[in-house]
Amino acid sequence: MPDYKRLLIIDDDYDDSILFMNAVKEVDDTIVCYEARDGRQALEMLNNIDNPLPDFIFLDLRMPGYSGEKCLIEIKNRERLKNIPVIIYTTSKNVEESIQLKAMGACHFMTKPRNSAEIYYMVSIVLEEEWDSFKNKNILQ
Template sequence: MSIHPRILLIVDDDPDDRNLFIAAVKEVEETMICIPADNGQQALELLNNKEIPLPDFIVLDLRMPRYSGKTCLSAIKADARLKDIPVFIYTTSNNVEESKELAQMGACHFMTKPGNADEIYYLVSFILGEPWHTYSNR
């Protein structure tokens, strides 16, 4: 019996932030497959491509060109095929009201982008270590 590697979709328009997050993921779980997307529109195209397996997790920046993270989250949670995938908001914002709204929309967790690599590794460990699929959807 083979165990399939888990898949993470990271959606962020900042390539440095995206690459730093992917490096942290690989440090924590080297078999994890990381699929990058530059914006929400590209993420939705990837998620709707039936030839690509669905990710186990989606990490979504909030402020991006084309489709914002909020627009992308709304589309994911409205799609029966995608709605159960845990989505984590990863952003420079620390707006409490915004985080509440995103939780009501179905985001699992709201994370402010950390200032150093140690904090990123901690966040990645947190995401990959929790049984998110067992949590009830909002």
């Protein structure tokens, strides 16, 4: 097992992805960031057994075509992928939507940060959690 963490960012906004990856490097420069432009591309990467799986997925909810919600459903329905923590980050602040997404398997629902300081804070919190406690458990139990 490598000494570094892998993080997949799924976001259709190139500028947001770059901002996010730069902030992640500030948190921990050993984290390897991968990116996908939409849910379809992300699933192609995740389902390729030659690619190492990420330790975390940050998933933008609002993407044209193959939405974040559809991608989350696919990830949580696949045996190989279902234990990867998925953090939804979006411009939405809809509490009902966050409850629904957590019931579908998302670990967190976070408002999309606007600057690198907010992303730094968000990533720091996520990396400090004890993720083993989420594996093979229903989050709402």
